[in-house]
Amino acid sequence: MKLIFTLLLTAFTVFANDAVRAFIDDTQPGFRDLKAEDFTKVNSADDTWNWKDGVLHCTGKPVSVMRTVKEFKNFEMVVEWSHQKPAGNSGVFVWATPASIEKLTAAGKPGLPHGIEVQVLDHGYTDKVKAAGGKTDWFGTNGDVFPVGVKMTPFPPLSPDGSRSFPRKHLAKGHGEWNHYYIRAINGEVRLWVNGEEVSGGTGCNPAQGFLCLESEGSPILFRKLRIRELP
Template sequence: MLRRVSFSVAILAVCLAAPSYADEPNPRGALVNGDGPGWVMLDGDDFVRVNGDDKTLVWNGSLAIGSGKPIGVTRSVKQYKNFELLIEWQHKEFAGNSGVFVWVPESALNQLPPDELPNAGIEIQMLDHGYKAKYLRDGGKPPLFFSTNGDVFAVGESTMTPFEPLSPNGSRSFPSEDRSKGFGSWNHYYVRAINGEVRLWVNGAEVSGGRDCNPSEGYLCLESEGAPILFRNIRIRELP
């Protein structure tokens, strides 16, 4: 317990000392900052543990400190259909892997055991640039089925028609440009999910997405996939 608290305090100090990406120069225009009518800040009261433990995701106000273990998800209390989502994230180690799921049905979360991810929903990937180097070092071969700048894709039983450019196997919307920052830096994701279509902006530029998503309503899920990560400034605005 003392070790977990010390880790959380140390990470919190780093987070508070680091400038928000929203305060940094952005050559592509203003970032969506989540201000204005209808926007709601989410914190620990708005999420429920699915198949992690009490160390998987520790909340300090609106900052979520993720250990990455066990593999799994923490879901929102509410289900959402049409919405805008803002979330900032920072990997804490080289080759970190995580993401946020949207439109995850309840059936994919019921009795989900530790070390498994939901078999449905749309994943908006958060992957450190070092993951590519690690994948190749561990024997992976090109062409790569993933990128590290904001892939969007359907998971398991869900379906989506991805926007171009596509991954080599055609299953993912690959980002149209490289926008993500590496571990130790904050990234800003803005997601617009309306009537079965999801679009992702990475650090101020739209890069990927898809249409014809099924299902197109469900939970938001913060992913734990083995590596420590921070989430902050999670804001949502529900739309008609």
């Protein structure tokens, strides 16, 4: 009986781990690469973004974004990223508003758009804030999802002020390593998987259509395997 119980427990554990660590198969029909021609400049410098052998290099300067040429509504997106220095900060903006993009483009100055931010933050950022005497309970480094200038009801657990969806598990790897994000945005709901497991998101997003943006925010970062599938 003990042997049978042990075998059943092992099988359940393996099954559970397989289910948890399920990665989206971005070779399925409908997925396509996001390439250089799919993006355009907003308020970055001419040398902020550079494609090399399928990898998008970002200097991190100035604080700015690069947007998709077209707007998206319902979609699935896969992106892998790697911070190149400790405390690196970046993000993926979902449904960035055309009005905020137009304002940034016209001004040509550092700044970020309005939309839903899927944060890309290195663990060293916490140490950086602590060293400066700041509070560290209002953000996480494993995939926060939060609204910037728009509406969203975040999934729990929440940040102290209730504005951010904190990740339920801490799965992100540190600088110099590659992380895998799967973002699903459908009918005003955004969900994030980090390295194979769903961790955070929100619903009631308004607006629920707009540009996708990659963020430059002070530190070098690499992006690769940018893939998207539009949905009805």
